[in-house]
Amino acid sequence: MNYHSVCLHVLADSIRSVNNAEVLCLGLVSVAVFMLVMPLFKASGGVLLQMAPPNISSSALAKCWWQITSHEGVIEVSQARFWELVPGHVVGSLSLQVKKEMDDRRILEYVHNLYHELGIHDLTVQTDYA
Template sequence: MTYLSSRNGEDIESVYRTAEDMNYHSVCLHVLADSIRSAGLIMASWFLSLGIQNAEVLCLGLVSVAIFMLVMPLFKATGGILLQMTPPSIPNSALSKCWRQITAREDVLEVAQARFWELVPSHVAGCVSIQVKKGMDDRPILQFVHGLYHDLGILDLTVQTDEI
């Protein structure tokens, strides 16, 4: 797993290179959460021995916040995959540039739809629907489109061409 951050260090985003990275991270977080929970129980019993009332509630709140903060990056990454969101590793500006380059071709009338998502971490898939002029050979267009998106790291691409 790799961590990316902005210059000021505020935005931290986890990027998993493989599905196994995500699995290992979830196992590690599970063990760490169990350890934090055990430490919270020990701390609560110590606070109770000092006579602090509601020590269980205090420690339970601290443990809950700590575990939530630890698992949030995994939740965000998993949620992005399950919701089939556009991967954060591919900038929207790059996708827009590809869209413009395709529509700039003489034989292309319109790019009707373009959709990209992660199947598993670091494995992006996509589909594009293109309307081309009637009677045009679509093989050069298909090669061009596949080449554009291949350069972005989208290896599984379905291109549908419709003649108008």
């Protein structure tokens, strides 16, 4: 994202240095910079707003939710949040309510493996016992 911004800045400065057709170049540069900056605004805006990751479908997340809910030791899954920390790096957090007699390490390993298959490698899971 930073490299993209630097390239756009250098391009705008080099085109603007043309003296003869300054007005025409200014219009062309404005349109070109606007078109080239839109993907940068979209990517950085998605990160700043902590939007849902575009490369993971909501149906895949719902499927994981139901698989975790149907696990024998899990009572409830709540507060599931997933977002892009940086473009291409998805993180998430969720809260599990598990039965007291269950081994939470097996459940956590199961949950982490499910989301790891989706490409979510940094997952924080809070476990509460009921």
